Every structure is written in structure tokens, then in C-alpha cells.
Amino acid sequence: MNLDNDLKRAMRRESPPAGFAERVMQRVRSGAAPASGAEARRPKRPPLHWWRAAAASVTLAVVLGGYAVHRQREGERAREQVLRAMSIASEKVAYAQQQVRDIGSH
Amino acid sequence: MTAIVPEAVDAGALPRAQSGDHDAFAEIIEQHEAMVFSLAYHFFNDRGRAEEIAQDVFLQLYRNLGMIESDAHLLFWLRQVTTRRCIDLTRRSRLKAVSLEDAGELRSIERHSDAFLDRRLRGFIEQLPDIQRAVVTLRYQEDLDPSDICRIVDLPVNTVKSHLHRALQSLRRKLGERP
Numbered sequence: 001m002n003l004d005n006d007l008k009r010a011m012r013r014e015s016p017p018a019g020f021a022e023r024v025m026q027r028v029r030s031g032a033a034p035a036s037g038a039e040a041r042r043p044k045r046p047p048l049h050w051w052r053a054a055a056a057s058v059t060l061a062v063v064l065g066g067y068a069v070h071r072q073r074e075g076e077r078a079r080e081q082v083l084r085a086m087s088i089a090s091e092k093v094a095y096a097q098q099q100v101r102d103i104g105s106h
Numbered sequence: 107m108t109a110i111v112p113e114a115v116d117a118g119a120l121p122r123a124q125s126g127d128h129d130a131f132a133e134i135i136e137q138h139e140a141m142v143f144s145l146a147y148h149f150f151n152d153r154g155r156a157e158e159i160a161q162d163v164f165l166q167l168y169r170n171l172g173m174i175e176s177d178a179h180l181l182f183w184l185r186q187v188t189t190r191r192c193i194d195l196t197r198r199s200r201l202k203a204v205s206l207e208d209a210g211e212l213r214s215i216e217r218h219s220d221a222f223l224d225r226r227l228r229g230f231i232e233q234l235p236d237i238q239r240a241v242v243t244l245r246y247q248e249d250l251d252p253s254d255i256c257r258i259v260d261l262p263v264n265t266v267k268s269h270l271h272r273a274l275q276s277l278r279r280k281l282g283e284r285p
Contacts, residue, residue, distance in 0.1 A: 003278060007246040010227040016143035016157055021135040024164045025128060 120180060124171045131171070134180070135164050141181075141248070142188050148243045149192040151232040159195070163188050185248065186258045189240045193259075196236040230280045238273035241266055 119137075122130035142163050147156035166187060167174075174180045231242055237259065244255045252270060256263040 003274060003281070004246075006227060007242070007277075008249075011144075011148050011231075011243060011247040013140045013144040013247060014147060015140045016160060017153070020139050020143070020157065020160070021132050024135050024161050025132050027161060027165055028128065028131065028168050 120171075120174060120177060124174070131168060134167075138181070138184055139164075142184055144247055145185065145188045145243055146192055148228070148231065148247055149189075149196075149239055151228050159188065159191055163191060182258070185244065189244065189258055193236045193240055196239075226281070227277070230277050233280075234273050234276060237261070238269045238276070241269045242273045242277075245270060 119130045119133045123134055139160065143156050143160040146159040146163075147153055150156060150159075163184065167180075167184065170183075174183060231239060234242065240259055241252075241255055244250045244258060245252075250258075252263050252266040255270075256266045259266065261269075
């Protein structure tokens with residue numbers, strides 16, 4: 001047995017499955033990242049353009065600002081309702097006191 | 107010893123591919139696909155994995171076409187990138203072996219390898235340490251001398267000779283031959 005010859009025979013080049021080049025070209029055309037290896041393992045982040053970041057900041061500011069105004073208005077409305085309720089209650093109490101006083105004087 | 111060199115790519119395929127000609131790049135793939143695929147196949151003894159690695163190598167080549175200086179450089183680059191990718195993947199799978207979540211996946215890989223047991227020699231090569239496997243593959247598939255292999259695996263030539271010697275000793279032992 002000649003190991004050198006056996007190894008050469010066992011390790012002769014073999015062709016990949018048919019259509020290999022076309023499969024690679026499809027990935028080339030689609031700009032695909034490698035499926036394995038370090039590059040594939042590292043998740044690719046899309047480039048962050050300054051205008052995208054700026055637009056996102058403005059949108060966030062508008063949303064947060066709007067929400068703050070909304071909360072403030074809700075607070076004011078609740079305060080008004082409480083004051084009005086207290087005012088109505090106070091009038092009712094005054095009216096009741098007046099009635100009691102009138103009954104007592106008769 | 108004369109290293110296996112693929113037939114010359116159509117004159118000008120490399121510069122045409124470098125200028126964005128997809129047909130020229132497809133020609134380059136067809137010219138070298140057997141070499142790249144076989145390096146990965148003989149390393150992992152797994153055709154599916156070999157195809158995946160070979161595809162990744164050619165995609166990497168496409169992105170680095172600008173730095174390829176000649177057809178000879180292209181051949182060297184493909185051998186080097188394929189070999190290093192195989193070694194890297196083996197080292198990563200070895201790290202994965204300690205993860206319990208991956209135990210099932212590894213068992214399935216072993217089962218898959220079992221299907222190739224009839225190919226005794228390839229099975230034994232698959233069991234060699236990663237560097238020895240790379241050296242044996244480059245030596246016997248690509249017919250390269252240790253002086254060429256050392257440039258690809260980036261090791262001193264004597265270290266390559268030593269890896270080759272140990273790999274052959276190990277293979278002889280497993281085959282029941284006297285070293």
C-alpha cells in the first residue's frame with residue numbers, strides 16, 4: 001500500500017454540484033453577505049445617514065412635545081372639574097344651611 | 107513536484123471582472139470552483155458545507171477583486187482564503203462543542219459524517235487536527251510543496267514539514283501500517 005498514491009487518489013479535485021457558479025452569481029447580484037464565517041456572524045447594520053438621524057430626532061421631539069402638551073391640558077381640565085365640583089358642593093351646602101336656618105326661625 | 111494549476115482563465119477575464127463584467131467573474135468561478143470546493147470538501151468531508159464555504163469564498167473574492175494583481179495571485183488568494191476559512195470554522199465549532207444548546211446539532215453532524223465511514227482515508231483525514239488537515243489537503247489535493255504550503259497557512263516551512271510528517275504517521279497508524 002502506497003499512502004502517497006492513496007492520498008492523491010482520495011483527495012483528487014471534485015466538482016461542486018451543478019449550477020454552482022450560477023448560485024454564486026445570484027448572490028453576487030443580490031449583494032448577499034456570506035452565510036458563514038466572521039462576516040456573516042457579525043450582524044450588518046445599515047449605514048446611518050445624518051438626515052435619517054435628524055428626521056428621527058425631530059419626529060421624536062414632536063411626539064414627546066405633543067404628549068407633554070396633551071398631559072398638561074388633561075391636568076388643567078381635571079383641575080377645573082375638581083374646582084367646579086367643589087364650587088357646586090359648596091353652593092349645595094350653603095343652600096342646605098339656609099334651609100335649616102329658615103326651618104329653625106319658623 | 108509540480109503544483110496543480112488550473113488552466114489559464116480566458117485572457118483578460120480578471121481585468122474584465124475587475125471592471126464590473128459579471129460574465130468574466132462567472133468565468134473565474136467556473137475555472138476555480140473545483141479547487142475551492144474540493145479544499146473545503148476534503149477538509150470537512152461534507153459536500154453541503156463545502157458548497158457553502160466555496161460560495162462564501164467567491165463572494166469574498168468579488169468584494170476584493172480590486173486587490174488581486176494577477177492570475178497567479180488569484181490562485182494563491184483563493185487557496186489561502188479557503189484554507190483559513192476552513193480552519194477558522196473548525197476552531198469555532200470546537201468552541202461550540204462546549205455549548206449544551208448545540209449538543210443536538212453536533213450529534214447530527216457526527217451522524218452525517220458516519221455516512222462517509224466507507225471512505226476510510228477521508229474519514230481519518232477528517233479526524234486530524236485542523237492545521238494537519240489543511241497541510242495534507244494542500245499537499246495531496248493541490249500537489250503543493252511545503253515551501254508553497256507555508257505561505258498559505260502562514261507558518262515556517264519546518265513547522266509545515268513537521269505537521270505533514272505527524273499527519274502521515276497518524277494516518278499510517280490508523281490504517282494499520284508500520285510508520
